[in-house]
Amino acid sequence: MNKGLMKSKQFALTLLIVTVLLFFASRQMNAQESDYVGSEKCRECHADMTNGFSKNIHAKADRRGLGDSGCETCHGPGRVHAESGDRAAIMNPAGMEAGASAKNCLECHSSNKTLMLWSGSAHAGNNIACTNCHQVHANRVKLLARAQEKEACFTCHYNVRASILQRSKHPLRDSSAPLEEGKMTCSSCHNPHGAKSEKLIDARSINDKCYECHTEKKAPVLWEHSPVKEDCLVCHTPHGSSNDKLLVTKVPRLCQECHMQGRHQSGPFSTGSIFVQNRSCLNCHPMVHGSNHPSGPVLQR
Numbered sequence: 001m002n003k004g005l006m007k008s009k010q011f012a013l014t015l016l017i018v019t020v021l022l023f024f025a026s027r028q029m030n031a032q033e034s035d036y037v038g039s040e041k042c043r044e045c046h047a048d049m050t051n052g053f054s055k056n057i058h059a060k061a062d063r064r065g066l067g068d069s070g071c072e073t074c075h076g077p078g079r080v081h082a083e084s085g086d087r088a089a090i091m092n093p094a095g096m097e098a099g100a101s102a103k104n105c106l107e108c109h110s111s112n113k114t115l116m117l118w119s120g121s122a123h124a125g126n127n128i129a130c131t132n133c134h135q136v137h138a139n140r141v142k143l144l145a146r147a148q149e150k151e152a153c154f155t156c157h158y159n160v161r162a163s164i165l166q167r168s169k170h171p172l173r174d175s176s177a178p179l180e181e182g183k184m185t186c187s188s189c190h191n192p193h194g195a196k197s198e199k200l201i202d203a204r205s206i207n208d209k210c211y212e213c214h215t216e217k218k219a220p221v222l223w224e225h226s227p228v229k230e231d232c233l234v235c236h237t238p239h240g241s242s243n244d245k246l247l248v249t250k251v252p253r254l255c256q257e258c259h260m261q262g263r264h265q266s267g268p269f270s271t272g273s274i275f276v277q278n279r280s281c282l283n284c285h286p287m288v289h290g291s292n293h294p295s296g297p298v299l300q301r
């Protein structure tokens with residue numbers, strides 16, 4: 001082969017490699033100012049989104065310190081995309097891998113107290129992204145993906161939707177229904193961003209969460225019923241139950257799961273017996289959470 005031709009071929013190859021390397025290196029490097037075009041440019045093709053954005057809470061957010069609170073704070077430098085309209089040339093948090101997408105948001109939100117325990121939470125650990133629950137462009141309260149918070153949760157936790165439709169439940173149903181309903185929501189008990197307690201419970205323990213609203217159950221009593229202070233969930237279920245009062249099992253069976261002394265606790269009872277009729281065990285032991293009466297040792301008053 002001609003030596004000169006080989007040289008020029010080598011040269012071309014080297015040039016190609018260098019170009020490719022430079023291309024990737026430039027993508028790795030921090031974006032240059034000239035890679036940004038500013039939100040006015042975005043308006044040309046995304047008028048709806050740009051106009052709506054002035055009402056968005058993020059219209060005030062400013063990451064780059066340029067007073068530019070625009071589109072490119074989240075979508076990254078947009079010049080290439082704005083010139084080509086190529087959707088692959090712009091960052092879309094919704095299409096990104098969950099961890100990377102969350103990182104983008106956390107650059108501004110990591111100091112928010114509610115998000116302190118995000119990394120390591122059940123949601124972060126299962127590749128759930130901020131955008132699974134939030135829709136930044138939908139100018140809703142807390143920028144949630146659905147008008148009602150719980151609807152955002154039910155897209156994945158449909159078993160809980162079934163629970164809150166049961167006979168006994170917390171007032172979690174439709175907030176457009178009677179006043180009582182919708183008084184509570186999922187985040188009354190959970191912090192979806194992460195919590196110290198199990199099951200994303202936003203308190204030191206599950207019982208502490210229950211005490212926040214059912215304070216009277218925390219008060220010290222003369223005669224305690226020991227399972228109560230241990231764990232409310234021994235007898236109750238939080239979301240809904242087909243039994244009265246969110247009970248996990250009907251009385252007397254609930255009581256008999258622990259009380260098998262074999263005296264009047266476990267029967268057999270004839271039909272119509274005071275032990276099974278009406279409120280069953282609670283006919284005589286109504287103070288199931290503990291008694292303050294000097295003569296209430298068996299929770300009877």
Ligand code: HEC
Pocket residue numbers: 037038039041042043044045046071072075077078079081082083084085086087088090091092095
């Ligand atoms: C020349 C017109 C044009 C301009 C200017 C423009 N875009 Fe786009 N953009 C498009 C088109 C076309 C699409 C693809 C829409 C589709 O396929 O539905 C798109 C899609 C997008 C997407 C979605 C990408 C995806 O993964 O689906 C984002 C985000 C976006 N643009 C942001 C921006 C931002 C931010 C700016 C300003 C920096 C901007 N665009 C400027 C034309 C433009």
Ligand code: HEC
Pocket residue numbers: 039042043046049050051053058069070071072073074075092093094131134135136137138
């Ligand atoms: C605070 C971060 C943030 C800012 C600022 C922001 N966006 Fe977005 N954008 C998102 C996220 C997150 C998504 C993914 C969908 C969603 O969550 O709403 C998105 C999606 C989009 C899409 C794709 C919509 C679709 O239906 O696929 C377009 C287009 C877009 N943004 C344009 C813009 C424009 C134009 C601006 C400036 C006016 C802007 N964005 C500012 C976070 C942001």
Ligand code: HEC
Pocket residue numbers: 102105106109112114115118123128129130131132133134142149187192193
């Ligand atoms: C599993 C659903 C879910 C995920 C995932 C999620 N959020 Fe939230 N977020 C919520 C709900 C629900 C609220 C409203 C809570 C309330 O009203 O107290 C909220 C509220 C917020 C708030 C307002 C907090 C305040 O102090 O008022 C910010 C900021 C926020 N989220 C950011 C994020 C960021 C950033 C991510 C990703 C790292 C994220 N969220 C992931 C459900 C979620």
Ligand code: HEC
Pocket residue numbers: 057058060061062063064073074093104105106107108109112130131134136140141142143
């Ligand atoms: C440039 C910084 C910045 C980025 C990036 C950013 N945010 Fe924000 N965000 C803010 C600021 C500032 C507020 C105003 C309230 C505050 O100070 O927390 C806010 C508020 C919020 C709120 C509360 C809305 C309300 O009604 O109280 C949510 C939810 C939220 N952001 C979610 C996100 C999500 C999801 C992302 C990623 C797609 C994101 N943010 C990216 C700066 C940012």
Ligand code: HEC
Pocket residue numbers: 122123126128132133149150152153154155156157186187190192198199200201
């Ligand atoms: C995009 C799907 C998705 C959405 C939306 C979602 N979650 Fe989850 N959630 C998961 C996954 C996945 C897990 C972990 C696996 C599991 O336990 O089922 C989980 C786990 C949980 C757990 C149990 C945590 C543990 O330690 O076991 C709670 C509580 C929870 N989510 C509450 C919520 C609440 C409240 C909302 C709405 C604000 C919500 N989730 C929205 C997917 C989702």
Ligand code: HEC
Pocket residue numbers: 150153154157159160164170172184185186187188189190199201206233238239
């Ligand atoms: C009264 C407080 C309370 C409210 C309100 C509440 N939860 Fe829970 N949730 C709990 C407790 C306590 C647990 C732990 C249950 C256990 O360990 O058996 C739990 C467990 C969960 C779990 C994991 C176990 C399971 O059942 O899949 C999910 C998911 C969950 N809750 C979602 C939700 C959603 C969605 C809402 C809103 C519709 C909601 N929770 C409202 C207290 C509550």
Ligand code: HEC
Pocket residue numbers: 167168169170171183184188189206207209210211212213214232233236237238244245246247
């Ligand atoms: C944010 C406040 C709040 C928290 C936290 C809370 N509750 Fe409730 N609870 C309520 C309200 C409100 C009602 C409805 C009271 C009414 O209808 O008079 C209720 C009702 C109940 C009922 C009676 C249900 C019925 O069918 O009458 C039980 C049992 C109960 N809660 C147990 C618990 C347990 C166990 C926990 C902890 C896992 C808990 N609650 C946490 C507010 C709360």
Ligand code: HEC
Pocket residue numbers: 207210211214217218225227228229231232233234235236245247251282286288289
């Ligand atoms: C040993 C089983 C058991 C445990 C443990 C238990 N409960 Fe109950 N709870 C019951 C029974 C049975 C009823 C129904 C009482 C009735 O109908 O008079 C009830 C009713 C309730 C009610 C509705 C009526 C009322 O008394 O206000 C609330 C609220 C409640 N429990 C909260 C709690 C909380 C909070 C805890 C944890 C601190 C707890 N319970 C632990 C058995 C239990």
Ligand code: HEC
Pocket residue numbers: 225226227234235251254255256257258259281282285288297298299
């Ligand atoms: C999770 C197990 C458990 C359940 C369920 C339970 N108990 Fe108990 N109960 C106990 C324990 C433990 C004691 C303390 C026993 C002791 O000190 O000998 C106790 C004590 C009592 C006492 C006082 C007995 C004494 O000797 O001081 C009565 C009465 C009682 N329970 C009634 C009930 C009734 C009625 C129910 C159903 C609503 C019920 N219990 C459900 C575990 C349970």
Ligand code: HEC
Pocket residue numbers: 252255256259261263264265266274275276280281282283284285298
């Ligand atoms: C007709 C009223 C009555 C009914 C109904 C009743 N008890 Fe009792 N229970 C008592 C009295 C009175 C005592 C204390 C005297 C005694 O030792 O028999 C007692 C004592 C207890 C004790 C303390 C231990 C013991 O044996 O002394 C437990 C535990 C208990 N009952 C559980 C239950 C359970 C569980 C039920 C439901 C299956 C139930 N009781 C139904 C009246 C009743």
